[in-house]
Amino acid sequence: MTEIRMEAAYIPSEDVVAREIEGELIIVPLAAGIGDLEDELYTLNETGKDLWARLDGKSTLQEIARGLAEEYEAPPGEIEEDVRGLVQELVRRRMLVEASGR
């Protein structure tokens, strides 16, 4: 299991290109080994897209989660869990890296 640090900042990996087409966020692998198949692309759902836009390599996940909790008027604990889950998945797929480790 990939360890995610909520006090760290994350940023999109240079191994992918993120594009927005007709309002949809599409993550296109650039380097080999991102997808399981050779021609796969990825999209993020609305939740994922909202988080992705805030991953600037400066804001920590805690700060991002706080901002989202305010915007969504949702319990901070629940939002933090969502953020952790998504970031974990994106890091596992090499789409996201910790900013200091870039």
Next chain:
Amino acid sequence: MTGGRDFVVRGKLDRWNLRSGRKPLLDRLDVELTERCDSDCIHCYINLPAGDPRARSRELSTREWMRIFREAAELGALTIRMTGGEPLLRDDFAELYLYARRLGLKVLLFTNARRITPELADLLARVPPLERVEVTVYGMREETYEAVTRVPGSYAGFRRGVALLLERKVPFVVKGAILPSNRGELDEFEAWAATIPWMERSPSCSMFFDLRARRDSEEKNRRIAALRLSPEEGVAFFARKPESYRREMARFCARFTGPPGDQLFACGAGRSGCVDAYGAFQPCMLVRHPGVAYDLKGGSLREALGEVFPRLRERHSVNPEYLARCARCFLKDLCEQCPGKSWAEHGTLDTPVEYLCRVAHAQARYLGLLAEGERAWEVENGAERAGRILAEVESS
């Protein structure tokens, strides 16, 4: 936030299936990086000599191609198809390829594989194109291959290129062209193709060759026409596996929606398009009628796709022969007649191409859609016939 866990949706996202259901102005762009080729195939509709100085000097520069790729990406294109001529003849191919990939475009590369170097194979392995490379094969041995390409050493080059793709595990598929020298090798070709890990079906083969798209040589056109399979030979090729051919075609024909009417561009031409080596944006790869091409050197993909091509798609045929035949023909979906083919054959957009008409009729007779001597444009119950064929196939 939803609390859900399906944040990332993985899949073979292509030009048709954005989740929103919306379509961008451009979903895929064809680019013909050069008309020059290192083969000299007689049957080719476009090739010019590899060193053709005039062609080379007129080709778009690296910077001009990059501008076009950038605009394609901005308009929403997911895939760019790089073809030619032989696209790998461009010295800047690797640069253009990387540029397109860094824009987040998938690249579909058409090549004869002869100029795949270890360095290029490494690049394709490191930065995968995300579309299977398509390699055209002209023969299974030196004498048959080079009887088509007419370039000594080309067979060895093709084998080297394919070996590199296999070694670096760059996904590719192969396709063929049925010509007199290689007709006897079809089974061998298919057996070899089946050993390629990324081949999911038998290789496609071209056989009803197009005439010269630039209409640049009567002599070449005569030679291309002589290499075409007869309609009956074509049907015999399709029907080598009769059951699967009948089943597949019955399902295809059952989707016929009736005669196309007088609209010229009843196909997808103009919804996307092809940029030729010199910056002319055409509604499709084949139609090079000067009246339908748009000069990108003084314009944009957006203007062509948003304003010029839609007007083109509204054009109707005025040719009485076309209106009497093609416009009323229920085999339109089985027939390759289109403005591009009409242009190559006759220099117009709407003249029936007899050869294609005969091919479609031969297929229809084989499938039981037409009786001997019937002309498809005189048939009133085409959809009913197609439904009957499908029912027969399904029940058997």
